[in-house]
Amino acid sequence: LLVVSEELDEAELAALKFLSLGYVPMRKLEAIRKAQEFFEALQEKGMIEAGNLDFLKELLYRISRIDLLEAQLGSSREEMERELQIPGRARVSAYRYLLFQLSEDITEDELKSFKFLLGKELPKCRLNPKTTMLDIFTEMEKKGILGEDNLSILKRVCAEINISLSKRIEEYELNLFGEEEMLITEEQRGSTGGPEAGLASSVAPDSPGSWNESSKVSQFLEAYKMTSRPRGVCLILNNHDFAKAREAVPEPKNMKNRNGTDVDAAALRRVFSKLHFTIAEYRDLTAEEIRKTVNIYQREDHKDKDCFVCCILSHGKKGIIYGVDGHEVPIQELTTSFTGQNCRSLAGKPKVFFVQACQGDACQKGVTIETDSGEQDSSVETDARFQPDCIPAEADFLLGMATLQDYVSYRSPRQGTWYIQALCQHLEYSCPRGEDILTILTAVNQEVSRKTCKPNAEKQMPQPSFTLRKKLIFPVS
Structure with a gap:
């Protein structure tokens, strides 16, 4: 790191700092004057460490310091091109x-034009002769007039200065986003609150009309930090x-013990331990104990963590899970506990919930067998407290439900549930191959949907929904 730092000039350091925004806070980066300080900041954030210099390799490749990439890090342009695909x-x-790339292509005269055209948008003290294009981009981001899905002002200014720059942004x-989303006007974006507004959508990766080409999405969609x-x-x-539920007076609808759930819990412990998560398991909680346990982790400081996962194994019905006392806990109450407002240290980070519980008592073939509904009658539940949107409209949530609304999910007393066992198997197989969670959950959907509970051919269909903004990948290394 020392050798590399001594080879970097002031402009290259500025470029590395700019490319690292999102991993290191802007205020900290602005105070950095030496490359050694920059590397120390990356080490503090776990972005570079002994035996793992992938991020540094990518940074050097991005700023075209291939000489350092080859001589000091033992990589090459070709290797990086393959890796980044x-x-x-x-x-x-x-x-x-x-x-x-835009900053690299802009000429001195074009830079002067940028400063002139943005004179009303940015403080004049920030537009002095030493201000670089990267400085201008940073100031625009601070003012909220430039962002990942807010490129209209930049595109308009580029069109006045050099139409080829504007074309680059359009490409x-x-x-x-694909052609259809490009048709959304800025007024529509403003009125709807942008692409993150609205309710969570059911998973439909690569569905017609959602994207122009799935290969382009893979190439350009950013991944959540997971280091x-x-x-x-x-x-x-x-x-x-x-x-406790069966002893209650009045007794709730019959709830059998969930034999086989410990097989699921063991599989989840094994898989998420391999994915480098700290496992916290709680067993046989009442509704109030579930709330108290969730509140403990809501108040915990997650600032040094990249993700939060919660797996719920219980009886349930529409939009709720049961405590072992038969009392209800709305799923939305649990997920909303971890919004950016309620758990600030998880803001912008993925919050993942997997729920193994029925969402009703209807069987696809109409025959009652052992299910996780906790109920034996065949009437369709119409709970007035049910809220269909179990995850907040806020970004960065993923909710994996074992089954569709109104339907049961199936559990083997010896082998565990269809859903959790399929989920763990696919996580264990696909995470080492770099597959993202939505691809994995699609494979889980396929596997579970093929299962049949004989002799009456009952079926089960899991349902993921999400407000993720980036690819969610769990590296094993």
């Missing part, structure tokens, strides 16, 4: 790399013994 491997966002947007050790907490709420 792997989905989720690139750490520098496509948006930030676009801005860097980026087309590759990233901290541990990655975060994997909270497992495992309810097996429902004797």
